[in-house]
Amino acid sequence: MGRPARHDADRLLDAAVALAAETGPRGVTMAAVARAAGAPSGSVYHRFPDRIALLSALWLRTVTRFQEGVFAALDGSPQDAAVAMARHAVEWCREHPDEARVLLAGPGDFGLAEWPEAARKRLAAGNAQLEQALADLARRLGKTDERGRSRVRLAVVDLPYAVVRRYLVRGEPIPALEVGTASDAVRALLAG
Secondary structure (H helix, E strand, O other), rough: OOOOOOHHHHHHHHHHHHHHHHHHHHHHHHHHHHHHHHHOOOHHHEEEEEEOHHHHHHHHHHHHHHHHHHHHHHOOOOOHHHHHHHHHHHHHHHHHHHHHHHHHHHHHHHHHOOOOOHHHHHHHHHHHHHHHHHHHHHHHHOOHHHHHHHHHHHHHHHHHHHHHHHHHHHHOOOOHHHHHHHHHHHHHHHHO
């Protein structure tokens, strides 16, 4: 039986997240990740054949982790689910500010146009699942016309994003009170 890997993919991706948060996506290079993880460059290349593979893995792991909480929030009444989705977005960004900065940058900044087809398909499948969840939530809320669907998206996607964005851009911690701010705003928006 072999030894467990000292520099597994998650450890390398953790180093890449920290680099991306500190220097932006351009600072995430194979050599920089190896240095940040205290790993030989061969360990990085063993898990990720090139920088694009590293960047796509970084983005996909981050967005998948975020979306797990989004989908978990959908249980319960539709109003509770909408509030829970917004709360999750703000709480997750508070707890994971480096990963939140990765998501703030967007997949395009992480080389989306050059991603391998399998990675692009995985991203498209995750996005389609999220779109379906939003459509189902809008239907459950009785917001089936275009205006209603737009209001749901504004409440559970755009509003929490706006709340956290200003702090992430400035590199400041997101205050706990913003969780309540987002929750109250969602309730008000969906009641209107």
